[in-house]
Amino acid sequence: MPEGPSVRKFHHLVSPFVGQQVVKTGGSSKKLNPAGFQSLWLQDTQVHGKKLFLRFDPDEEIVCPGNNPLSAPLHREWKEEAGHHQEVSDQSSGSPGGDDAVPSGDDGLQCLWGDSPAGGAERWLQVSFGLFGSIWVNEFSRAKKANKRGDWRDPSPRLVLHFGGGGFLAFYNCQMVWSSSFPVVRPTSDILSEKFHRGQALEALGREQPVCYTLLDQRYFSGLGNIIKNEALFRAGIHPLSPGSLLGLPRLEALVDHVVAFSAGWLRDKFQGRQQHTQIYQKERCPAGHQVVKEALGPPGGLQRLTWWCPQCQPRLSPDEPEQVEPS
Numbered sequence: 001m002p003e004g005p006s007v008r009k010f011h012h013l014v015s016p017f018v019g020q021q022v023v024k025t026g027g028s029s030k031k032l033n034p035a036g037f038q039s040l041w042l043q044d045t046q047v048h049g050k051k052l053f054l055r056f057d058p059d060e061e062i063v064c065p066g067n068n069p070l071s072a073p074l075h076r077e078w079k080e081e082a083g084h085h086q087e088v089s090d091q092s093s094g095s096p097g098g099d100d101a102v103p104s105g106d107d108g109l110q111c112l113w114g115d116s117p118a119g120g121a122e123r124w125l126q127v128s129f130g131l132f133g134s135i136w137v138n139e140f141s142r143a144k145k146a147n148k149r150g151d152w153r154d155p156s157p158r159l160v161l162h163f164g165g166g167g168f169l170a171f172y173n174c175q176m177v178w179s180s181s182f183p184v185v186r187p188t189s190d191i192l193s194e195k196f197h198r199g200q201a202l203e204a205l206g207r208e209q210p211v212c213y214t215l216l217d218q219r220y221f222s223g224l225g226n227i228i229k230n231e232a233l234f235r236a237g238i239h240p241l242s243p244g245s246l247l248g249l250p251r252l253e254a255l256v257d258h259v260v261a262f263s264a265g266w267l268r269d270k271f272q273g274r275q276q277h278t279q280i281y282q283k284e285r286c287p288a289g290h291q292v293v294k295e296a297l298g299p300p301g302g303l304q305r306l307t308w309w310c311p312q313c314q315p316r317l318s319p320d321e322p323e324q325v326e327p328s
Contacts, residue, residue: 004223005267024162049222212240234280
C-alpha cells in the first residue's frame, strides 16, 4: 500500500484541480457511482497519513480551507513545483507483507462514512489506496506485462474525473467512501506533519511489544508502512522483534529520528525525480556486506509483514539483558 510520502505526492498532483468543475466522468467502480461527480466542483484536498481527502460541492463558490491542521509547510514549500505528471504505486505494493490494514488503532480518524454522496452542500470523499493504488494525471496507466491469460490488458481505472480546465484524474485500485463532514484527525500522529508528536510516539514505542509492531500502529505513526519500518529499524541498529521496554530512551529517540528523516527524504526524492534509495528493504545483503534475513513478522492473530534485517547490524536483545545506558 502506498505509504505517507506517496500519498502526499498524490495530494500534490490533485491540488492544481482545486477550484475546477467536473465536466465528464468515467470509471469501473460499481460501489461508487462515477456519474454522481458530474458538475460538482472540487473545493479542497487534504492528506492525513495514508488517506487522501477530496471535498466536492455543487456550488461554484470556493470556501477557503483556512488554517487546516493537515497543511504542513512541507506541502506549501513544494506547491510551485510541477513535478511529474503521473504517480505509480510503490515497490512495496506487490509484496505479501503489504500495508493494507492497520495492526491496531483507528488511523487517527474519527468519522462516519458511507457509500453514496452525503446530503448537504459539502461532500468529502475519503480515498484509501490498495496494494497497487495510484493516481494518474492527464494520462492512463498502461500494462507493463501480460496477465495470466497472456493478454496485454491495460488496468481499468476505478474513477476518472475530467475537469473544465481540460485535464483529468484517473484513480486506480482505490477504496472511496463519502462523508458529509471532514473527519476529526490527529495530525500529531502523522509522521510527515509539522505537528507530529514525538513524545506520544516515544511513549508508544516504549511498551513491551516488539517495536516493529508499534511502528505500524497508525494511531502513533500515521503514514508509516513496511518500507519505512524496515529502513528506520536498520538505520537505528534495532532488531525488529526487540521489545521497546528493553531499549533505552536514546535508542528510541534515534529510531523516531530515522522514521522522520527517511520519510521526509523519500518525499523530497519524489519531487526531485530521484529513485527511492533503500539500504535493507528487499536486499540480500546490507551495506556492510552481511547476509540479510527476511521473515514475515506480526502480532499473534494479526497481519504478518515481510521484514528484512541484518542479524549482525541489528542484534537481538535478550529479555534478561536490557540495553544499558551509560550515564552522561
